[in-house]
Each structure stands twice: as C-alpha cells, then as structure tokens.
C-alpha cells in the first residue's frame with residue numbers, strides 16, 4: 001500500500017551520466033531493497049556524455065562554459081530528447097525490471113522544476129537555475145508507492161524550457177523537498193586529495209575546506225558543480241551531502257544504515273570527543 005510522504009524516510013540521489021551505463025544490476029537492486037524496507041530514494045539523473053554523443057552524431061559540437069553546456073534551441077531539443085527520453089526511460093525500465101516500482105518524469109512535467117535563465121544566459125543560451133520545485137508532485141508519486149526518477153529540465157511561467165546541470169537540479173530538489181541527505185553518485189570514490197604523494201579519499205570535509213580546495217585547484221572540473229550544489233543545498237537546510245562511487249559495495253544500504261561511505265560534506269567540523 002502507499003506510504004505517507006511525510007512519515008517515510010527519503011533521500012535524494014543524483015546519478016551522473018559518467019556512471020549510469022556502468023552501474024551493475026546490484027546497484028539498482030539496492031534501490032529496490034531500500035524502497036521495499038521503507039526508505040524512498042528520489043532520483044535526479046544526468047546524461048551529459050549521452051547528450052554529447054547524440055549531438056556529435058548530428059554533427060553538432062559540444063561547447064561548455066565553466067562546466068555548463070552552451071544550449072541553443074537546437075541543442076535544447078537534443079538535451080530534452082536524451083535526458084527526458086532515452087536516459088529517463090532506460091533508468092525507469094531497469095529499476096522496474098529488477099522489481100522496484102518507479103515512475104519517470106521530466107522537470108517540465110506539471111511544472112515540477114521552475115527555472116529562470118542563468119545570469120550569463122546571453123553567452124550560454126537556454127541554461128537555467130532552479131527557483132522552485134513543486135514538491136507535492138514528488139510527494140504524490142511517493143504516496144502512490146513509486147520511486148520518482150527526474151530528468152533535469154526546467155520550465156518558466158512563459159513555458160520556456162531550460163537545460164539544468166543535473167548536480168544543480170538534484171541539490172535544489174533536495175532542499176525544496178526538505179530531505180536530510182543528498183547522495184551524489186559519480187565515477188570517483190569521493191573528493192580526493194594528494195597526501196604525501198598519494199591520492200586519498202577524504203572521509204569528511206567541511207564547506208570551508210571545500211572553498212580552500214577550489215581556490216588551490218585541488219577540486220576542479222566536474223567536481224566543482226557538485227560541491228557548489230552541495231553547499232547551496234546545505235544552506236537550504238539539507239544536513240549532509242555524500243559523494244560516492246556507484247560501484248562501492250552496498251553503497252545505498254550503507255547510506256541508509258548511517259555507515260561511512262565516500263566523502264561526507266558537512267557544514268562545520270564535527271568535534272571528536
């Protein structure tokens with residue numbers, strides 16, 4: 001039977017396009033298991049590499065400015081086709097084949113993700129920032145017993161669509177749904193730093209340490225939108241953001257059990273007594 005969206009434990013999970021295709025069935029089975037034992041994952045997915053591949057087949061070159069794709073009307077059509085079409089449906093089919101109950105939707109459906117143009121839209125085109133999330137749509141899907149799977153496309157009051165970075169969209173969904181945790185699944189085991197000539201995963205970092213690592217260049221490229229989205233959603237009330245590899249054994253169960261995985265981003269240093 002349906003669960004109450006208010007009493008059910010929930011978390012938001014962002015799945016990067018870099019890992020989606022490589023994730024084993026066991027990853028999706030973990031999502032089914034936690035769903036069946038009363039914790040509801042809300043999935044926001046990416047698909048950057050698949051968008052670039054389709055654009056390239058059409059003879060359109062991909063261009064990025066600070067990690068965000070330059071999005072013309074023509075590119076926007078492809079972004080929507082790939083994210084809300086093939087990627088979203090592929091994830092939902094896979095989850096359901098493995099026994100989960102999931103429903104996919106685009107951020108434009110029901111006006112789920114309200115967007116506005118980014119400040120440098122003159123340069124990068126139809127790229128959006130999130131200004132609102134219709135939480136009742138997600139809550140309604142959860143109350144029917146389904147796991148929501150959301151493609152990161154936004155819409156404004158005039159009906160204009162926007163391409164939204166999936167990390168940004170996931171952070172905004174987590175903050176607006178007032179969940180405690182955002183899990184970011186990517187192709188590295190967490191935030192890494194070179195210590196004594198050796199690359200190590202940081203088990204815990206504070207927002208202050210992150211700013212320092214961006215300034216020093218230790219956090220760069222695709223990790224920047226992740227940590228920026230993490231800091232923004234923690235300002236919006238999310239307690240912690242965890243960055244982990246999808247192939248880490250039992251990563252979802254460990255998250256739900258409160259065990260340490262990947263890198264945990266927290267607001268302040270936790271004092272160890």
Ligand SMILES: Nc1ncnc2c1ncn2[C@@H]1O[C@H](COP(=O)(O)OP(=O)(O)O)[C@@H](O)[C@H]1O
Nearest residue numbers: 016017018186187188191192218219220222223
């Ligand atoms: N300090 C860091 N620790 C780990 N990865 C980092 C760091 N700084 C930059 N990166 C890069 O961020 C990448 C993950 O971002 P991205 O490729 O955009 O993945 P996704 O498709 O999952 O969003 C890693 O593969 C790595 O190259």
Ligand SMILES: CC(=O)N[C@@H](CCC(=O)OP(=O)(O)O)C(=O)O
Nearest residue numbers: 017046047048068069164165166
């Ligand atoms: C504005 C912008 O850059 N949007 C991204 C949306 C997909 C995404 O973010 O996918 P990953 O999580 O796999 O990177 C894009 O067009 O690639």
